Each structure stands twice: as structure tokens, then as C-alpha cells.
Amino acid sequence: MVQDLSDRSQYPARNRDGTLDVDLTSGKYLKLWQGPNHPGITGNMSVELTVCGDEVVEGKTHVGYLHRGFEKLMERRTFIQCFPIVCRICVPEPDFNEYCYAAAVEELAGVEIPEQAKWIRTLILEMGRFNSLMMYLGGQSGSLGLGVIGQWTTYVRDLMLDRFEELTGARIYHMFILPGGVRDTLPEGFDARMEETLREAERTMKDVWNVMFQNAVFRKRTIGVGYINPALFDDYGVTGPTARGGGVAKDVRRDQPYLAYPDLEFEVNVARDSDIYSRADVRRRDALQSIDLIRQILAKMPRTGPVMAKMPNMLHWKIPRGETYIRGECSRGEYGFYVVTDGSGYPRRVNVRGPSYTHAMALLERLIVNCNIADVAALLVSLHTYPPEIER
Amino acid sequence: MKDELKPRIVKGPDGIEFEVDPLRDYYCEASPSVHPPVYVKIVEDFFNWARSESLWILGFGTGCGAIEMRPLMTPRFDAYRFGVQWRPTPRQANLLMISGYLSTKTLKRAIRSYEQMQSPKYVVGLGSCTINGGMYWDSYNTIKKLDEYLPVDLYIVGCMPRPEALLQGFEDLKQIIRAGKAEGANQYAEKFEWYKANQKKVIHDWDMPDYNW
Amino acid sequence: MQDLQTRLAQHTDLGEWTQQRADLAFVTVAREHLHGLLRHLRDHEGFTHLVLLTAVDWLEDGQFQLTYLMNNRAAARDIGVRVLIPREGADMDSIHDLWPTAATYQRELREMFGIDFPGSPRVDEEFILEGWRDMPPYRRDFDTLKYAQEEFAERPGRVSKDPETHMKQKLYPDGA
């Protein structure tokens, strides 16, 4: 049923040097920009489409609209000063930046964080994953004109943001995971309120299943559309739910467990078809899994002991020369920080590796060929990309 | 300058060749003009009241602050009941929310979007980074003072401001508009040269007409 | 990962080997060995996933360090291959033939570090920056604060006093 439509061997014609022979003045082709003026949930990026009729013959991703030069800015901030800035790299799921950065710095400095801090970090990461997936579900359905899902999931996400607010003291940029541990313990009564939120989330997830995944229109427009050949996964560095939607059970939480994940029970969600529907379904199940994991974490985590390791004075904290790479499984795939230190009080180099970097650039540009214009938005969203982590 | 913006000879579908200079031919270059208030104060007050109660925002998330607009568009905070809604095109919008830092690349798009909006139009700066650079104060790619490039009618502080703060901002903006003090668009027309000079200073590849509405 | 090191050493001249974690090692190789080593790692050692490709500017040594990080999911281990190239007129062989996605990384390195990758697709196109005229910004000798102050207007009116100096001026102005 599913076929790889991304074969661009026949059409349009190519020049001798391999570039496309697209003569815009011929009247046959049209250039169409999608973005940067917000193409839906994907944020501030644009795709330059060359279309023939309603079929895309070429697509080029343009990014850089959100470039702030984090990797440069971090080089002139001390290790503790980097901590507030990293979360800004990815807006919908900022905590992964905090975790990866903190873990990398801790590893290089030889700091072991307390047990309770590990669990709280895991909790925050799962809450963040849930939120990010809620945004995705709203966006995916919205990209096909089904606006109501976004209304529901944004509400549930907002409830989760309330939990974030009482735990971390902020809604979006939590700045809670800092090198050495976390800022504070769980507030009183947090578990009960979290349980309430999770119940509400489960109810919404049922509605999402009924109205989105069981919806003839949605199914018609996503099943078999946006197919990615699993053979391409390695070529294009595909990770996370995008890979799992194609039957490859890539999940860092299972492959190279970190934090409290070895102590948690969960199955890696996989689907077979590698189309938009499969990817959406994997993410829906991921969201349910996050709910389950949050419950497990709250049930299993230790409630006593410190949440910060004994640290040197942060104002002049120096870390010996070294380099490391820390990865984790964020809602979109493998998220990682490559950090190089040179013995000074500042990082020598920080490189952020977000899944969107590979998904939204080379992969998207390949998939988009021969796509229908109406499907471009759905395809783009189904890769679940957040541009700020591409350009940083 | 991009290829498609360079003057060129085009052959039309009817086979006739003609010269095209996109910057001249595709845009109107007339500069903006000041809209004076109507003579009768009560009419102007009525206009301002009407304007204040229909803030139509251009759905252009320029930075991270855009993420807090989502809750406003959805039932929990429901900004629509306050007369605020989001529109997909500048032609239908009269309020540009600069949701945080602007990289120079986005600034260019924001200027174009702003200029395409209908007067009277308003700009709200969201978050610290529109005021004095915020946490990107030493970044080589973001502007620091939004009011150097666009006329700003209101700032909402925060990093980023919460939906509730945004609602408060809308209310305050309404007050300003009702008082007839939201003169950003006129200011832009009056000091057009100054704004353009500032914009061109930081946008190095200026490949668009000076005013493109 | 000892076994891997031994196996690799048999047909490539390995430089410094750094075992960062049980599942993560970094190894330095000469630039002419890089392509062969990456291909070998990909085809025979199971490191099929290119995690990232980035550069570190060792300004003091006049060198760029390119880091190619690869992941072997089945064995749950990573290897980072380091290549040192001179900063002056930096260029490097493209690896987009091994991983098409590498073209994006190389485009970024070209723009942000000024390292050329001849033959890499669209490597000279603008990627993140637009109308950039200064030196590539990720180079260590590019001073972002200075640039920002010269390029963008800062809101005036800020002054700050150093407590120590302020007390000195107020309490013992003649220095005694």
C-alpha cells in the first residue's frame, strides 16, 4: 500500500551538474514560500517550495530566523551562567537542554548528583515530554484543519504547566535543573494535584483518540502519506518517534539508560508503516507512556536526602580539560550536548544536537519532493521539528 | 540580492518579451503618511473605542514568547472574549506582537509584515529582550532595542510574559488606544527616514523596497 | 571498548585515545585516514548513526578540531573521531557521500567557522545568517559583545559602581 514517493529520478529534468532544471519563467513552475510567518506549530522557519500544479518539485528549508548564537554566548559565560541560557534553545521542551548541559558539566567535573535529584530530573523530563507531545498532537491535527484537538491539548498542557509552575517556579523556562542537582524538592501536596492533572490528561487522550485517530478524514490524509523508507534512517540521522514510527525501536531511554530510567518499567512504542499516521500514533502512545512514567516516578522516588551535590563556589568554578557527549530521548528524538572544556571557568565549546537538525533539513528536503502542497504542512509537523534547536 | 529580485527580461506566455524590475514593478514604493484624527472629538473617540475593542493580532511568532499565545487562543484563557484574535495575514491584522528577541533575519520579515498591515496599527513588545536585549544582550544576531526599528506602543515585561500578563497588556493597550495615544503608526510615518536608517544599519542585505505595503 | 581500539589500530594509525565513559571514547586521527576510518566504522563496526559533526576552535594552537561523533545502537556505544586541521584556510573533505545529512553540518561549519568542504551540496549557500559580513561568528577571535555594542543600540543610562572602589572613594579618598 505504501510506496516511496520521494524518488526524484524522472521529474523534473535535471541539468548536467545535477541541479534541477526549473525554469521559473516558463510559467510551468511557481515559487511558494511557506513561512517564516508561522506555518502552524512548527515555529519560525520557512520552506521554499517550487511547485508544478499542486505538486512540489523542490523544497528548501530556510532556518536562522531564531538564531541567537547560543553556542557562542555560552563560551563567554561561566558554567553557572550558562545554566539559565540553555533552556532557551528549545522553547516547547526546554528541560532537555538543562538536563543535558548539567549532566555534561557534572561528568566533566566529576560530580555525582544525589539520588533524589535524579528522580526529580526524570520527573521534569517526562512532564516536559508530555507537554511537547500535547503541542504536537494539536499541531498535527491542526495542520489538517482539525482545530479542536489543539484546543484540548493546549488546555491539558496548561494544566501541566501549572504543575511545572508550582514545582519549579516558572511556566515555560523552568531553570530548575542546575549543575549539581535540582533547586528544590517537590512542594507539599504535589502528588495529589499531579494525579488530578494526569486523570484529566487521560480523559483528553481518549477524546483525542476518538476524534483524531478514529477520524476518517485524518486517517485518509495521513495513512500512507509522508512515507520515510526505514533504509534512509541512518543516512539522515533519524531518531526518536520518527524512527519508531518506521519500526526501528530507537529509544535512548532504553538503549543507553540515564537518570532513573533503569528503574522504570516501560515498553518502547513502535509502529510499522512509517507514515504520518504511524508517527502520530507513536507519539500518542508516548504521551500515555509519559503519564504512566510520571505515576511510576512519584511512586518510586525517594523523598529524603539532598537534592544538590556538594559543589565548589559557582562564581569561580573551573573544570579540567575534557570533552563529552550527553544524550537523552526527548519527545522528538535524540537530544544531545557536546561539551568541550579547557580547564578555564568557561566552556570551550558547546554544541547542541537536536533531532530537528537532521529531520527538518536534509530529510525534509528529500521527503517533500512530489508531495502535494496540501500535505506539506502535515508532513512538516509529523517530523515534529522545533526550529530554535536547528539554528540555536 | 536574490536572483528573482534582479531586473530581467521575461518572456510572457504570449511570446512577447518585456523587462521586469521586481523591486519597482511588484511593490508600491510610496512612503507612509500620517493619518490625522477626525475633526470631531466624539467621532474620534468612537473610532478609538472601536479600534481598541478589536485587536487583531498578526499570527507571527517572532521569538519564544509566541508559545504563550497558544493558551490565549484556547479555552482556558480565551482572549477572543476580550476582542483579541489572531489573523493569518498582515492585511487583516492591526496589532503586531513582537514576541521576544528579533534576529536581524526576522527583523526584516517583521518590518515587511508591519508595513503591510493597515493603519492604525500597533506594536507590542513582549519580554525583556525587546526592551534592552534581554538575555541576548551580547548576541551578534539579535537587535537590542525594538523601538529603534519599529514604533512600539507598549511593552510587557517578563521572560517570557505569562498569558495573564499578556491579557493585562491588551487591556492596557486598549486604554492607550482609547486615550488616543497609540500613535505608533503615525510616528513611523513621521520619522520614516530615521527608522529606515536604523533598519538598514543592521539589515545588511536590503533587497526590498523601502516601503512595501 | 578496548577491543574496538585494538581492532581499529590494526588498519588505521590511531592518535590519542580518550576513554571518556565506558560507552564513549574519542580518538584522534590524521585527516587522510578520516574517510576510510569513518567508512570502516560505519560498514564493519556498526557505527551507522552519525550523531553530530562539529568543530572546536583551538585558537591558541592555530587549529580547528573537527569532531565526528558516531553511535552504534546495538552495542550501545559511541565513538568520537577527532581531526585537527590548521585554522588558516581551513578546509576538509566532505563526508556527505557517507551520510547525506552531513551536508547540513558542513554547511553550518562553512558558515559559522569558515571551514570549507569542497563538493558538499549547497555548502556555500547562506544557512543561518543573512547578509553576514564579519568573520565567521563561531571563531574564537570573533568578539560577540564588541560586535553587538557596535552594531546595535543599547538602551543608555546604565552605570554601575564597584563596591570596593566606591567605598575607597567615599571612605578614604586620598588612599590612606
Place this chain on the structure above:
Amino acid sequence: MPITTVLSPFRAWKFLFQNPVTVRDPLTERPGAPRYRGFHQNDAEKCVGCGTCETICQNGAIDMIDVGLAPKDGDSGLRPRIDYGRCCWCALCVDVCMTGSLSMSNAYTWTDANADAFRFTPGVDKKPWDNDQLGYRRPEGHALHGKDRVEMAELEPEARIGTFDEIVAGYDVARARLEADRCVECGLCVATCPAHMAIPQYIKAVRDGDYERGLALLYETNPFSQVCGRVCTHKCETACAAGHEGDPIAIRWLKRHITDQVPHKDYVRIVGKPKKAAKGEAKTIAVVGAGPAGLTAAYDLARQGHKVVVYEVRKHPGGMPRYGIPEYRLPYDILDADIDVIRAMGVEIKCETRVGSDITMDELKAKNDAVILAIGLHLGRSTRIPGSDHADVRKAVDLLRQVTDEDPVDVPKSLVVIGGGNVAMDIARTMARLQMKAYGEVAVTVTALEDKAHFLADPDEIRECGEEGIDIVDARGPQEVVIDADGRVEGLRTWRVQSIFDAQGRFAPSYDESDERIHPGDMVIEAIGQAAGVDMLGEGLTEALEWNRGRIQVDADGRTSESWLWAIGDCVKGPDVVHAVADGHRAAKSILAAFEGKGDEA
């Protein structure tokens, strides 16, 4: 497609019958969470203006500005002003705040049409959220810098009481770095240090392990760095910002650590050679008294290339640090090492030369361009109570001098000390050691006017006295030295003190006569203060000088009414080594200024 997929979406109609989730009044109904990081609050009373918040702010959002508060010890008078055009609400400033004055409320709404309005000084500029109770406070136990002082090895009481070995061992390198690591480099201490030593900078040198730089910094401002590293009264530590929520930085011990780490032979090289004065411009200066004040002035002047001769009546130079401070606190070779550095700058020290008899002031005046009087306080004061003229009623300073000069001392089996200052502690502990050596046990009683809470001695001294078996009895007023029939001292009779000062704050102790005690002892030692011996000035000069309540009248720089004569140190000011050093610097500076400009003066 199965038909269910067409019908299923209609289940969303159920929402028609549910209550809306909309927040009715979002502007008032939703205050920030109790931990919410909203707008800043600052307790301006508690804040000391150390500027650590400014240092840690990665956005450069904080300015330390003058809000009109006068600076004082441990408070710069500056307060943080926050630029909300920069702030990112990370709360690192709250986390790092040294006093805990900075916090955040849970308020989060602030809009303004004026972009310049978003700067304010929390706690000074009034804001609606100033008194909000909820909001981010630094969590218990969360700190970005070490709060506890790194322990230093010291001799146990049992081990130290029998000897005059130095009690504290000094930090080793690892511990010193840990301790230095706690410093936040605010610099509040510098103003409090009389010599204004470059404290943050030399602590940084410890952190960097660059002891040569550290030593150079020390000797820039204090030629008695080794001495001060051991016995300084370290007022700087009371000003230390870290002391508000934890232990102050061990500034004194870190200073000592630097001097310990550099071999003595390298000192002169690091301190640097004195300047060579231009031909004909080298002046000669005489200094009377080789104590810290005199030698510091000599050091400064010699480093500028002038010829300085110091006259000292005793066998060895050093003054009070040698003759007043016991060896277990300040070993003599340490003092010698500091004085060697001073000598290496070309200062000539003539010991056992009594000014007034061996050489007169008039001669000094004639031979030199300037004369500095730094004679200290070497005469012990007496209580003048009945029996205090007995031969076994001794003055603490005399006894200490005797011990230093290794003159034989008749060690009594038991003794009573009058006084609650550091000198009293010094003599008590010195005698205790001698008793231990002679008899194997300690029987020393210290009686002081003050109660324990108001003791003049350092708390450390008092604690160590106790550890060494010395009995300290507070709030006792001496009334009489009890002498038995054979004419031997039997003890000291005291009354309980009710108050020391009268309503006007004058010294007028009142006693509870019903609470009388006799403290037994074969000897009574008075340690209630000292006076200067000014006989050597000679009659003419004494007449000519202006006096102020028994002390020579001097200006801020130590210059007397005679333009050629400066008087500095304990004899005009007091009370400790580092003040003397500061005095020395000031006098040297004033003398140099006098040489510079106005030739008529010297």
C-alpha cells in the same frame, strides 16, 4: 474506511454539556505559585551592597548604584538596580545573595509604554509587590558557594599547654584553596582593613596557586604580612559578606598561608628592590622605635630610595609583636623574617640605643630631614588598689618582656590576672605554660570587669584559655590585693560588677558589695592597659609639642605640631599591629609629600 471512523468524531459533541474550563477573571484569579519567580524584592536594610548578584548575573541586568546610603564597615551603601530589559528571572542573584536580602515575589504583571521605565532598585523604589509574602526564596540548604569555613589543624589543648610551640598549623595547599574558593571577591573587607590590603586579589592568588603574586600584593600594603597573618585582629572578617549566612572567609589564615608557601629566601626578590632616589634627592629620616608603625614607615621611605635609621632601645627590633605577643601565637623567627625584608630595603636598625640618653631628640632633628616617633605603649598601668605596690603585684607587659628576653621569672604556684583584654589572656596563657613546665599543673584565674558577653579579648582567645585550664571569672571588680601576715600576696579580693559605665557613658563602675570573693594566688598581674613613656622627648620638646589628654596631638597623617616630627602607632592611636602598619604608611606618605613640594617644612 469503516463507518465508525465517520461517527467517532461526533463524540466531541459531549463537550456541549460540560462546564467550560475558561478562567473567568485571569487578571486576578491566578496569582503566581508560592515558588513563582516573579519580580524582585530586596530588604534594603539587610542588603550590604556586596555586588555578588551583579557578578553572577549573566545578562548584565544588575547595576550597583548609589542610593544615598553612607558606606560603612561591611556595607558599601550601594544597592542593586535591576534592568528588566535584561533580566531573565533565573534567580541566580537570589541564590547567590550573601545576606539573603534578595528574593522574588510572585507578582508578574508589569506593562508600560515607556521602555525606560523598567529599571528599578528593589527595596528602595516602592513597588506594589514589595510586601508580597509568596514567591521565590532561596530553598533551605541551597547555596552556590561554601558556607562553612574550612577547618585548620591546631594543637590540642593538652599538647600545647606545656610548650610555647605555635598553636595553629596553618592551612595546607588543598585546604587553603577550598577556603579561598569561598570568597566572592566583593571587596567589602578592603575598607575595613586599616592598611586597605588587597584582600580579594591575594585570595584569588591563593585560588590560582600563584603565591608569588600573592606575596607581592601583601608586601605592597603590609611589610608585617607574616605577623598579621598570625596575630591580626582581622576586623576584615567581621565585614566579610560571607559572614552573614555562614562563616566569614578566614582572611587572616589565607594571608598567613601565602607567606608560609613562599620560601623566605625569595621574599626580597618578589617584593622588589627599592627605588633609587635621584642624585641629591635622597633624604635621611630617623625613626624612634622599631615596632610595626616605625618599621612600616621606614620600609615605605626606604623603598622610595631614602636613607632611614631606626633606633630601638631593646635587644631586638619588633616592638610589641616581639615583647607583647607570646611565642605560641607568633614565633620569633617569623617576626625576624619580616624584619629581614625591611632591612633588605636598606633600613638600618640600631638596637640597644636609647633615644634621650644615647642620642637626643635635638641631635636627631639636626641630623635628619624628618623624625618619626613610634615608641608604642610599654608602660603598664596600675589599678592603684590597696596592695598593688607589692613586689609580687606585676604588670603584664613587664612580665611578657621578661619572658621574651629569657630573663628568669619566678613562677608562682597560683596567680590572679586582672583584666579582660588580649594582653590579660596573653599573660595568663604564658604563665600557665610556665606553671605547667615548672609544676605540671595550671592555677591561673583571670578576673575581668566586663561580663563574658562584652569581653574585649578575642572570642578565640577566651575559648582557648578555657581549654588550657585557665579559670576566667567575669564581672569582678578588684578591690584589694590581700597580703598575709608574712607580707606575702595571698590573693585578690573582688566585688561583683553591676555596671561599668554611668548614665553619661563615663567609666564609673558600680559594685554589689555583698558579693565579695577572694581569688587565691601567690602573685597578682595587672593587665588593664598601657601608657607611653615620653621622657625621652626632653623637656624643651615636651613643652613645644601640643598635647591631647596625655597623648601627643597629631593630624590624620601623624604629623605633630612640630613640622619635622611625626608620631605614629600605639603611642598616639592604638590598638593593634595592623593599625600601626596603616599609621606607618600614612606617615610615610605625608613625609614624602612634604619632601615633594614644600621644602620649608623639614
